[in-house]
Every structure is written in structure tokens, then in C-alpha cells.
Amino acid sequence: MQVPKVFFSYSHDSEEHKAWVLALATRLEENGVAVTLDQWDLRVGDDLPYFMESGLTDADRVVLICTESYVKKANDMRSGGVGYEKMIITAQIMADLGSNRVIPIVVNNDSPNKTPTFVSSKLYLSFEPLDYENSYCELISNLWGKSVKPRPKRGSSPFAREVSPINPITFDVPASFSNPATKSKVTVNPTANNGRYWVGEGEMAFELYWSRCGSGSIWIYNDPESIHSLSIVPESFKEISDIVDATDSSFYLEERSSSLRVGEIAVLQNTNGYYLALKVEQVLYRSRHGDDKDELTISYVIAPAKSTSFSKFA
Template identity: 40%
Template sequence: MENTGEAQEPLAFVSYSWDSETHSNWVIQLATRLRSHGVNVALDRWDTRPGSDLSLFMERAGDDTYRVIAIVTSAYARKADAAEGGVGYERKMIAPSLMKNLHGNRVIPVIRDNPEGKLPRFLGTAKYVDFRDDKMYEDRYYELLQELHGLPATPKPPLGNNPFIPQAGDDFPGTSLHDQTRYSMPALEGAVSFDYTNNNGHFIVGTGERKFTLDFSVAAHGSIYIYNTPPNIKTVALAPGVKTPKEVGDASSWDASSRYRIIRVGDAAILRNQNDYWAAVFVDEVHTRESNPTRENLVKFRYFIPAASRATFDT
């Protein structure tokens, strides 16, 4: 392995078939961008020259220090199953490492130009990154990048205590009615109905680095305050009339110079947390006890947190 000074960075070998010049250029663009984001990518177009031993280069696919990004087009799947050409040789290199560790994830299938999403037999039913829809390219790219850097796209929340077993300091068992998890939703998107007079007006969305504590208080029927005061919130902005993630556009373009914003029904709050992830909160209903037939203080909202720490909402 060459000493490039990048030993601390993830190593990735790109396995693909030369289906067309257009496809080869797509692969080069993907590999180039991954390198710009700290992934030490090995690619035949960069790492071989006329006269090079191609088989020696392709044997890197069997080196356990590399993750393998398999760009699985329909042609790639056919060639791998038929043990044909360079793809067939790389399959021969990869397969033994898969047999050594049946629970491993060294190979990351990337589906491209493959309408049926068919994987070659040697990859079985491996979970893949789906690049078939160009409109979803950014989200799929960051999904792949996070995997290569060892960051889960949706972090697993920590395991809590059984609420029916008394813990040290509890006065009585069965504290589920006071469980703080009632005021959180760890998914990266969802819909929430929340009594903003409970839990000091706090509701948590997301988890890990993508965690946002929403701090609410009532303004009036049909509008609500959202503050930037929680420790994990850096800024909050108002996006009037914005109702979907696609309408957010560049999240950094909304004015976030104030400590709080008044969000009316049909508006969105755009938040940035201390880890520089972004979230959009779309307010659908706000009720006070006086205005609500059920006599509840209530805010209903939808939220969306992009998987990547980027300001552009293009979903």
C-alpha cells in the first residue's frame, strides 16, 4: 500500500464495469467527490498506467483494509454472475473475504442504471445505497459518505431503564407518565402533537449529532414562539409560508439573528444545532385552551432533518 499520508482516512476500492463513457464519468465524479471528503479512493483510472498489471491492481478488492464500493449496474450484475472480465476477477477477490466474515459489511453495493435493483449472487441480499434517482443524489451520496466514515445515517438511541422497575431515588415504581421519552422523537422526520405547557415547553426531535431541542411557548391562537435557548440549538429563523422541505431551499438564507421567532400556522422554523445540522419545523396547528374545543394547549407540527450537515434542503 502506498504511503500517502492518509493512513488515518478510510480506504475504498471502487469496483465497476465499463458500461459506457457516460457511466465511467459518473463513477469518476463520485470517486472524486469522496476523495474531497476524506475517503482515500482507489480507482483504476487514477492508479494504473499503460503497461500496469491490472490484475495486481484489482487484487486490492480482496484486501481487508479496503472497503469495496461496488457500483452495481445491470451489466455489472450480469458480468459478476458470469465471472466475466474485470468484474468477474474482482468478484473472485472479494468473495473469500465475504466468506470469512458472513456478518461483515466490507462491500457496499451502490445501485445505478439497474431498474430492478438486482444484486449479483455473491452479494446476496446485502443492503445497498440506491443511486437510481438523480433527484435523490445528494441524500444518497451523504448516506454513502457517512457509512465510509463510520457514522450511522440514523444513530441508534441509548437503551433506557425499564420504567416499571424502581430506580435509585424513585419514590414509587411505574414512572412512565413522567418519562421524558414521551417528549422526544428520534427519527429524522415525523409528525408531532404536543401540549406545549408540558415538559417546560421542550420537545426533542432527532438524536445524536442531529438532535434538536424545540423550545415552545404560546404567542396566541394560531401562532407560537420557538427559541434558540436550549444548549444544543445555535440559531432559529422564520420561513414564512414554507410548508415542505423542498420549499426551504438554502436554510442559511433565512434570517437567524434573533433569540426567538413567532411561527404562525403555515410557516416554518428553520433551526441549526451546535453540530451544524439543520432542521425545519412546519407548524400546522396551534391551539390555546380557550380556542380548542378539547380545552388543550396544543401545537401540531411536522419536522425534517437532512441526513447530512448541509444547508441545502433539496428533498
């Protein structure tokens, strides 16, 4: 896959803001993105307009860091870097009205105008402190052409998800990294045992497969041999007991994986036709030093008798 090239457009509001921009650019570089940044690529004596024009033209995407000061300068069309970049970016957008090259991100901006007028119709990402990790996860996925919430695979009928095996499989569940209960609340280290953890037993066993995501979220996968399907429940369902039909057509059927935030619910079906619903209660990522461990807390229910309803069992 071709390395994405990104140009950073921002205003030098303060030394603290320049350091914030540098940290974001560094993190993107560490995740394989080629970033053009004046703090790295512009030297004393270089031609500033040439740097801006070549950087904006060569980049696949342009990240606008929309502080309150940046937005004001862009809207006022002042002379200087922000105003000059605005003219170039505006011309490029007009040349390709369907372009998604420009990605506005908002930080240090309490004004009603979160982005400059010339990109006011574009969706932006909030990089304020509480939103930073989730927005970064969305940004890096977008730059690499991935989706945090992939479109569900379309099937001919929700009933096609049902499995009625002739010879039920009894899975060999390990004694460690497992909980045989059909209903429980467990706290595990999602990075231990290569992210694998079993719940249930016999024909009702499910192998759960996890990996780290952004703050307050976790990746869950449809890869294990015991899993037939993985669906993500809409946010209107607050508790597992709200699910009366595990084959509800409003559920997002995932082909391989999905990120789950705290409070979200997933429904899995194993290859024996049993359904499991789990809710993410808490996700904690800690440092890799000493004895610190990541922690994932979930509540789960395995519906008996291959029932598709959890209302009586949760």
C-alpha cells in the first residue's frame, strides 16, 4: 500500500501549540505517514511560498489544525502563511469539488466557528483532550484508507446467519484464560495469551479475540474458528436485556473486526448456532513498565437452547 503523504497547515499561536503540532506529526510518522511540516522541512533562507505550494501540491491529504486563531486568520484572509495556504487550498478544492483531500481538525477552539468558512461544509475531527484518542484512531484509519466502523457485509437475509450443524462441535477450552459460566462479568488482560479468551464450555463455548485500540475502546475480531458471525448493536440498545432478536437487521454485521467503545454491545454466534451478547464495561491501558497490566471488563450472556433473545437471561 502506498505511503500516505500529509501536509500540516497551522498557525504559530504559541510555543506550546507548536509543540502540540510537532507531537501529532511525530506520532503520524511513527504510524507510517509521511508528514510535511515546517518545523522539519523549512530552513533558514528557504523560500516560504515555494515550500507551501510544493507541500500542498505534493500531499495526498492536507490537515488543517483549526485553532481559534487559525480560523480567524483564514476568514480574515490576512497576509502570511495561513492566508497564503488558504488561497492555494481553496483553488485546489474548486478544481475538484468532490475532493476529500482536506481534513480539518479542531483544537483550542471555543468559538462558534470551528473551521474556516471555505471548509465549513466538511466534517471535522475534534482533537480536544477528551476526544483526542478516539479522533486520532479515526484520523490514522482514514489516512490509510481504513474505517474504524466498516460498512457491514450485505447479506440476502438476516436468517442466513443461522447455523444448524448436523454434528455439533465440542470445543477444547483451556483451563486458563477462560470462564465456563454462561453469564458473568469478567476482567481480563486483553493483551495476554495473544488476545485470546474463552467463555462458555462444550457446544456453547466462544473464543474471544481482542487487541488494543484507542483510549476507552477495544478491537474485537471474527477470526477464531469457533465464531460464525460478529454483529455490533446500535447505541439505542443500552443493556444486553434489551436484545430480543440476535438476528435484528439493524445490527451491523462485521466481516472481520470492529472497535468497541465502553458501553457498546456486540453479538456473536458460534459455529454450533448459539448466541452470545457482551457489553464493554471498562477499558484501561497502562504503561508497559513493572507489573502494570491492561484491563478489559465485560459483561456477557450466552443464550441457552440457541435462543435469539436475551431479555429473559440477562
